[in-house]
Amino acid sequence: MKHSLFIGLFLLLASYIKAQNGPCQSQLRIILLDSSSQQALHFADIEFHPQVENKIDSQGHTIYILECLVNYDLHINHLDCEHKDLKVSIQSDSTLVVYLKHSEHSLLPFTFKQRSSRPDANQINQLQIQRNKGQSVGYLMEQLNGVQLIKTGQGIAKPMVNGLFGNRLILLNSYSRLEGQNWGLDHAPEMDPNIYQSISIIQGAKALRFGADAFAAVIQMLPISVFKPKGKAIEGEVNVTGISNGWGQQAHVHLGSKVFEKRYMYWQISGSAKQIGNYTSSQDRLSNTAQKEAQLTAQLGYKHKHSIYELLASNYLAINGLYTGAHVGNISDIQKAISAERPLYKDGLKYNIDAPKQTVEHHFYQLKINQNGHKNSFEHILSHQFNHRQEFDIVRSSSAYAGPSIAYFLKTIQWQSIWQNKHIPKWPLQLGINAKHQINSYQGYYFIPGFKQNQAAAHAMFEHDVNRWHHEGSLRYDWQTYTIYTFKHQTAMVREPISKDWSYTYLSRYQIGTKQSLQLSFGKQWRMASPNEQYANGLHQSLASLELGDSNIQKETGHFIQIKQQFQSHALHFEAEAYWQKIKGFIQLLPTGQFSTTIRGLYPVFQYKQTDAIVFGLNTFTHWHLGKNKTLSHQLYAPYGRSTQQEWLNYFPSASHKFNYAYKRNKLLIEAWGKHVSQQKHYDSNTEFAPSPKAYTIYGVNIEYSLKKTAHPINLGLSVNNLFNLNYRDYLNRLRYFIPEPGINIAFKINYNI
């Protein structure tokens, strides 16, 4: 089947004509754009006959070297379209812009529409991933709009969007939900950022496909496409990073190529390993704060006629030391730690990690099949995940059992089938069904119950563009059932709750003139209480509290409304997003005012309770082009959460600002940034052991240099975090009672492209 493609040919800026002895050669850059969204399309196969050489310029674009006035046959083959033939001939350096009617066939949920390749508040691209080598994935996500981190020490950083996190935030590894004891405040996402090409927030109606429970957001991490290589020659990169705080090292190797010259079969392997020793605050090296992280990922891809097959296998391992003082005895021990000016447990530089510690291994396998047609396209995704998480409490004596105190085993199988059709003109429709089967079990003492879960859902989504309006809407119905095995007072009980409900999202965007747009979206989401919220019963060591579930807790239902304004001119990009969400039955852990007498002393008892809550706030993103080489950007996040009884919700981020100034010239990029976090004054002081820390501002610098641009490019990077070695504590770090944030950290990176 042939699709009609609209081709525009622009010849830009013939800056000079090469006068050479020998054949005249000119450079051609090819830009592929989606004809309706103007968005760049990446990872197309571009083939010239006769063959031409190519090189990479300073921005990472591929430049083809053509002989002047010679006719070339050009094949363009993009993921979701058939390949198309063009004839090209140039006589000076040129840029060819090709518009493809891509979005009508696109099953990619991400279509943030913008008119240029300006910085995007809702997406982190590969350049930014490169810039942050050595960080774990949560720190990368912090650059997305509205994202902050809730941390337990430094190695464990969990993303939160507009104040909501955990079971209210959907993280996608490729196209499948990441499933791994998400309820745990001290359980970081089990993903290694080295394998990704982009990390994005999925907005609007497209997000509902992945779940009815994304009160916070859907964040998708897309692995580097297996179809990226151009031929049988192995392509890839090697990255080596040194980290000063903790004297850490990371190495990452990524390789891939086509398997056969004439067939579209590809392979890819990516492996990385990192270790960081005990890190320092501005004054002290903290005991047992080392971390280790490793991953090995392989992909296989095959394109044939109208079908695309992709197989992804990813294995991740992380070991995190919890600061020695984190597992305190009781409330009076926490109070001693709080009143101490400096951390009580210090140590030298060590890489070995003792209890208390966490280890997690995560295995993820996904098969994705796309079948594209003129009027009908299908996408099928099947994935299997196995998450094995072990928590090691402090061992009392050297002869005692040194294995995990609790080990969790979580097995999840997910399946999705999507049908995209264009039978009604101008009303592309997406219909999908999905199912999930999950088993959670544990060994050790009881904290959360074992359970089995089955879930099925169906959804429908439409999109419609007319004049200056863009509309999209989706509707979803979920059916969920649990079999929960709880133990109370040594008695086993089985519970089998069932829940089902509708959810929907609607989004409208109006283009005002050529530079502005205004967007309104609203919808309904819901989430069944998770087994830990209903049946938890145990000591949470690092918070010195006894946590209890409440079996009467039912579901949370939320209604949201969001207004977004965007302005984009040549020099300025500005967007502001105001949101308001009412969540009926909001589940949170609240103090009961009672204390439990245990052999280690008194522990305050916290219990999961339902209340009605309102979450609201504002995010802004501004980016100025100050001159030819200079840019300035600013981000503001200001989330608020309140129960309808006029009490502030806990663990909510305070308002923060980020500034970034960048200067780029030829091979050098220099960036300076600052981040100011205000003091959190909105929280229930009954739920906190110590008042919130005062406001702070930290600064950093980032320098990048392209040592070599042609053939095998080499890039060097140097980034400094907490430039002035400030001693500060962050309200969202659950170990803030014991330890401050890290002091100055310098990372040095070498990137070599094969």
Add this chain to the structure above:
Amino acid sequence: MKQLFFTTITMSLMLLACEKAPKPNQAPNNETELITTVVLHFKDSLMSTQTFRWSDIDGPGGQDPLIDTIKLKALNTYDLSLDFLDESKNPTDTITREIEAEGTNHLIYFESVMSQLFIQTKDKDANGLALGLMSNWQILGPGIGKVRIVLKHQVGIKNGDPNLGETDTEVEFPVRFY
């Protein structure tokens, strides 16, 4: 044919991923060492002994702990020896010997506001610092009150300061001197 190839790969990879997970309805079992019980053995000058217990066999949460009231004669002196047990295991694990063997990592101290009670630690660890498994109690008069017994785990940092380290036990007994 190609579909079969991919299906086979997927299935074999999925099989490799299936490690030996326990069943979801498996009963909890705590292998880590717990201290569930503190036993107080008092011996008076006539060598007769009395025993009082503080025990929470099912661990934190669950049933409330069972706490005896310490009843001792006024105007008497007693020698106290402490036992720390893990009664959640079968057979009961005696932790006391480990505390003694790793005395340089442990400190037991007593807290009470009762003026009728005077407690002196008698035993020392290998470095000559007080340990606390053995102590001498002087009861100076009748009265009702409370006494708290705290076991601290102070690996590498023990210097006599009771505020250092993690609290392994902190048990409070009601007390009656008659």
